Amino acid sequence: MLNLDFHPTGRHFLQIPGPSPVPDRLLRAMSLPTIDHRGPEFGALGLEVLQGIKKIFKTEQPVVIFPATGTGAWEAALSNTLSPGDHVLMYETGHFATLWNKMAIRLGLVPEFLAYQDADEHIPNAPSWRRGVQADLIEARLRKDVEKKIRAVCVVHNETSTGVTSDIAAVRKAIDAAGHPALLLVDTISGLACVDYRHDQWGVDVTISGSQKGLMLPPGISFNAVSPRALEAAKTAKLPRSFFAWDEIIEMNANGYWPYTPNTNLLYALSEAIDMLLGEGLDRVFARHLRWAAGVRAAVDAWGLPIQCADASVYSPVLTGVIMPTGVDADAVRRLIYERFDLSLGAGLGKLKGRMFRMGHLGDSNDLTLLAMVSGVEMGLKLAGVKLAKSGIQGSMDYFAGNPAAKISTAG
Ligand SMILES: Cc1ncc(COP(=O)(O)O)c(C=O)c1O
Numbered sequence: 001m002l003n004l005d006f007h008p009t010g011r012h013f014l015q016i017p018g019p020s021p022v023p024d025r026l027l028r029a030m031s032l033p034t035i036d037h038r039g040p041e042f043g044a045l046g047l048e049v050l051q052g053i054k055k056i057f058k059t060e061q062p063v064v065i066f067p068a069t070g071t072g073a074w075e076a077a078l079s080n081t082l083s084p085g086d087h088v089l090m091y092e093t094g095h096f097a098t099l100w101n102k103m104a105i106r107l108g109l110v111p112e113f114l115a116y117q118d119a120d121e122h123i124p125n126a127p128s129w130r131r132g133v134q135a136d137l138i139e140a141r142l143r144k145d146v147e148k149k150i151r152a153v154c155v156v157h158n159e160t161s162t163g164v165t166s167d168i169a170a171v172r173k174a175i176d177a178a179g180h181p182a183l184l185l186v187d188t189i190s191g192l193a194c195v196d197y198r199h200d201q202w203g204v205d206v207t208i209s210g211s212q213k214g215l216m217l218p219p220g221i222s223f224n225a226v227s228p229r230a231l232e233a234a235k236t237a238k239l240p241r242s243f244f245a246w247d248e249i250i251e252m253n254a255n256g257y258w259p260y261t262p263n264t265n266l267l268y269a270l271s272e273a274i275d276m277l278l279g280e281g282l283d284r285v286f287a288r289h290l291r292w293a294a295g296v297r298a299a300v301d302a303w304g305l306p307i308q309c310a311d312a313s314v315y316s317p318v319l320t321g322v323i324m325p326t327g328v329d330a331d332a333v334r335r336l337i338y339e340r341f342d343l344s345l346g347a348g349l350g351k352l353k354g355r356m357f358r359m360g361h362l363g364d365s366n367d368l369t370l371l372a373m374v375s376g377v378e379m380g381l382k383l384a385g386v387k388l389a390k391s392g393i394q395g396s397m398d399y400f401a402g403n404p405a406a407k408i409s410t411a412g
Contacts (some may be wrong), residue, residue, distance in 0.1 A: 013343040013350060015373045017160050017319035018190055018213035020363025025276065026216060026269040029116060034264050037255065042264065046256030049267050052274035056215070056282070057207055057225040059199035064224045064249050065270075067263040068331040070189040070210035073222035074100050075107070076244035077185050077206040078152075081230055083238035084108040086151040089141060089182065091115070093348035094129045095161035100187060107239055112150075114141060129159075129352065130310035132166035135174040140177035152205075158191030160213075161349040163316040164309045165195060172203045183230060187280060189213060189222075193277055194289045194318045194362050205230040214285075215277075216363045217269045242348070284406055290319035291405060292361040292370055296320050298399040299374040300359075303381065308356050319346065322377075323356045328386055330357045337380035343373060367400040378389025 014021050035041050042097035066072050082088065085108065090101045092115035104111040116134050133155050142150065153175060158165050168186055175182060183205040188197050192207075193214030199207045207225040226246060234246055248259045277285055293315060300307055300322055308321025324330045331354050331361045334345045346358030359377065361370055374396045381388060 003105040006245060008342055010342070013341070013369070013373055014375060015362075017163075017358050017360035017362065018210075018344040019219050020213055020216055020360065021365060021369075022216055022218060022269075023276065023364040026272050029268040029272040030218075030265045031126075032265070032268055037261050038265055043256035044259070045267055045271060046253065046262070048256075049270050049274065050253055050256065052271065052278070053223065055278060056274060057199045057209070057223070058197065058201065059207075059225050061200065061228065062226050062231075062246075062250050062253070064226060064246050064253070065258075065262070065267075066224070066244065066249075067220065067258075067261070067266075068222050068244075068399050069212075070187075070208065070222045071099075071103075071242065073189075073208045073210065073224055074103055074187065074380065076224050076241070076246070077208050078104060078107055078109065079222070079237070079239040079241040079244055079292045080246050081183055081185070081206060081233040081237050081304060082107075082109055082151055083236075085110060087112065087149045088152045088154055089114060089138065089150050089152040091133045091138065091156070091166075092129075092158050093131075093133060093162065093164060093166060096159060096187065096189070097156045097351070098350060100126045103155070109239075111154075112141070114138065128310070130164065130308060131283060131369050132159075132311065132314040135167065135170035138171060139178045142175060142180040145180065148181055148391050150180070150182045152185050154185045155187070157159070157186050157188035157197065158195055158316055158318055160190040160319065160346075161321075161352065161358075163319045163321040163334060164311070165191065165314045165316050166178065167314070168197075168204065169202045170189060176203075183233060186222065190318050190362075193273075193282075195316070196286050197280075199225045199227075203227075205233075211266065214289075214362060215270065215273050217266055217273060218362035220266050221270065258263050286317070287406060288342050289362065290324055292365065293317045294403070295367065295396050295399040296359055296361050296370055298395035299378070302388075302390050302392040302395035303378070304389030305386075308352070318360070318362050320358075320359045320361070321352075321356050322359065325386060328384065329354050330369075333380055333384045333386070336384055337376055340383065341379065342374040343376040345377070369404075371396055371400070
């Protein structure tokens with residue numbers, strides 16, 4: 001029986017930065033009967049999603065779909081392109097970059113972890129988790145690598161643990177400026193379909209993403225968009241791989257199938273999500289997230305609380321990290337908000353645990369659901385005794401009312 005303590009009336013406010021709220025249209029698509037994954041109907045679905053997803057990554061190259069979470073797609077990117085003992089240059093933007101770095105070590109790679117150190121007033125003596133990738137640091141490091149030992153540069157496009165984005169085109173330019181042959185591997189697990197992303201144009205070799213953020217699906221499938229150079233590297237890469245090996249999957253994908261049982265019902269939802277996103281137009285999708293983020297930040301600014309991202313030019317359109325005053329346990333505030341208002345916020349991760357919380361503005365949301373989140377957070381902060389400069393709700397309302405969203409034409 002449903003435990004009503006966990007399921008009060010109305011909809012739960014799932015405002016974590018993924019899994020994001022799933023549109024009813026996708027839930028309905030997933031409720032269709034499961035079909036034979038070797039039958040003709042599945043082949044047609046497979047071809048459709050494999051073609052459609054390329055438009056979301058802005059690529060003409062293969063996009064491999066795994067029945068795995070984003071972590072699996074990280075492993076796939078590394079294990080298909082690299083060999084034991086290979087040097088890789090990774091960049092410490094936050095907790096997820098740190099986890100990817102740990103994975104590289106476990107796989108037998110030799111990662112170097114670049115970080116930008118600045119005098120950080122909130123988290124002393126730590127590499128900043130408050131800024132995006134500084135491409136000039138990557139360029140300088142690659143220039144020093146005269147023997148060209150570094151085989152790949154790995155960066156996170158939208159660091160979900162902090163709410164900071166990074167300029168991937170600038171990283172590509174830095175690699176080229178250094179005249180370095182390293183592959184470029186990019187995690188846009190929480191950026192894809194929220195923030196502008198261009199796999200081909202930015203010269204990315206492997207783009208990693210997942211289903212449960214901008215694509216608005218539940219967790220369970222993930223992606224590698226793969227460049228011709230990455231495919232070439234896979235021919236000689238020696239890290240062990242089987243489930244994640246691109247070659248067999250790409251071969252069977254030619255007819256819309258997989259070497260194993262794919263996630264049939266999630267692929268129904270993926271097909272629907274691609275239609276929704278392309279129907280809206282990707283530029284509109286990106287503008288929508290930018291607008292949502294600005295509306296939510298208007299409240300945080302009014303509260304007078306610092307935002308985890310210290311550089312306004314790289315604020316994430318996907319989530320906003322809010323730093324708590326010293327002495328306030330952000331996890332206790334989140335728990336209170338969950339218990340009182342049925343609203344889930346993202347926790348501070350890694351070294352930010354208890355120091356901040358994350359407000360997600362992605363998935364099946366709108367101005368009023370975001371205002372509900374802002375209200376729940378404001379009530380919770382006040383109940384927790386956090387001193388606020390002023391009410392933030394008015395700031396958000398003014399922003400949303402004063403900046404109407406672009407309309408989708410339904411004429412004709
Ligand atoms: C940027 C980023 N990378 C990697 C991951 C790990 O993905 P998953 O939890 O789907 O395995 C996440 C999950 O939130 C993420 O946000």
